[in-house]
Amino acid sequence: MEKQFKRIGTHDGKFHADEVMATAILNEIFITELTRTRDKKILDGLDIVYDVNGGELDHHGIDKVLREDGIPYSSCGLVWNKFGRDVISFKDQALNEEEIDDVFKFIDRNLIEGIDALDNGIWIDKSEVPLMNISSILSGFNPVWYEKNNENKNFNKAVEFAASILNNKINFKISVLKAKEKVIKAYETREIPQVVILDTYCPYIEALKETDKDEEILFVIFKTKTNYLIQTVRGKDGEDRKKLPKAWLGKRDEELAKVTGVSDAIFCHTGRFIAAASSLEGIKKLAQIAIDECHEPYKHENIIAKIIKSVRKLFVRK
Known part of the structure; x- marks a missing residue:
């Protein structure tokens, strides 16, 4: 499988975990040229636009798309929902449809859904001990207020970090599936x-x-x-x-x-x-x-x- 070239776009300004992870997802299956802007004329000319400009991959409208458990999708979840299975099959072509679906649901539940919840204002960390989460970590890549002209550079650093998290999660779940035969054999013998x-x-x-x-x-x-x-x-x-x-x-x-x-x-x-x-x-x-x-x-x-x-x-x- 070869990656296709896609011109992708999201908003500029302060960035959040949802569009950062969405970019990391798209980079897994496409050779991308990223534009960060809010200019509608520019965005309308791109192949994939998310978290801005309306459309199927922008979650800022009144009518939210919800999961079965009621958690709304953000741009991250919408991008994963559309392209996630392609990401998994691209990573390991030996997986069957059932295994791909298993990995897809695992990633959505254990990585993507939390990002979506927080981006939609649903606070999911109720621990008395403050814990860092993927959303706060990725948002932490934003330049501090007195830094100048580092926004796109820092965004790309955040995407690189998000990609490592995404790949680690996918690889782990695939390794669980591949271990199944070994465990069953050890159990039976x-x-x-x-x-x-x-x-x-x-x-x-x-x-x-x-x-x-x-x-x-x-x-x-x-x-x-x-x-x-x-x-x-x-x-x-x-x-x-x-x-x-x-x-x-x-x-x-x-x-x-x-x-x-x-x-x-x-x-x-x-x-x-x-x-x-x-x-x-x-x-x-x-x-x-x-x-x-x-x-x-x-x-x-x-x-x-x-x-x-x-x-x-x-x-x-x-």
């Missing part, structure tokens, strides 16, 4: 019923959720450049189905080896969700020890137990 062993790390979570319907898998093992890791698997409630043993917590090298009896054990995270060993045999031994460890109740089970205990005390008093 596993030696230990509660453990999936991968010969290398790949994004396994989504494929494992689809495959492990009965939630049998407690741990995933995979090889890194230097050692082997065991990682816990979370259930539908967001909690680890089983944490690594308390006795391992924060221990390293000889101390961990002494506690576990595994000579090449390297470390266990203080969160008890990941541990390492130098060899496959060593990490499998750690997995078996963790499986054999007595069940540790989830937080909600502890709460229920406390409630029952309190109720019993009331009856005893009566």
Whole structure:
């Protein structure tokens, strides 16, 4: 596939994340010549115009185009909606229509929709801790008030940055799809019923959720450049189905080896969700020890137990 040449245009002046990301999207499939202006005569002569001048890719009219969840499209979303599937198929021609649609929806939900919401005045970050988001980061490329003649230069820098974010997201989702076959094979050929062993790390979570319907898998093992890791698997409630043993917590090298009896054990995270060993045999031994460890109740089970205990005390008093 070869890129076609397109003369594209958006407004000049202060720029925002929506037209910056829209430009990055268009650059993925076209060789572009960008004009930033509000002059209608100039814009009318261009091939693609967005976020200005009316038309299908300008969201500033009264009648907003809405998603199913009610979030209105900005120019970014309108451009993605029209050209996004082409961007994905251009990036990986081996993807089928279902996979392209899967990536398209993922990018819209996890990148584009947030930009659209904020550009339409819908504040989506309600955290008490201030968090930077893609919209504030891209808007931050605007020249400060006392800088002169840097607007287009800074806009192009913002587009370059936006393109890296867009490509990283697309590449990640494609990598998830490509990992699916590997995860399914590891699941179906596993030696230990509660453990999936991968010969290398790949994004396994989504494929494992689809495959492990009965939630049998407690741990995933995979090889890194230097050692082997065991990682816990979370259930539908967001909690680890089983944490690594308390006795391992924060221990390293000889101390961990002494506690576990595994000579090449390297470390266990203080969160008890990941541990390492130098060899496959060593990490499998750690997995078996963790499986054999007595069940540790989830937080909600502890709460229920406390409630029952309190109720019993009331009856005893009566």
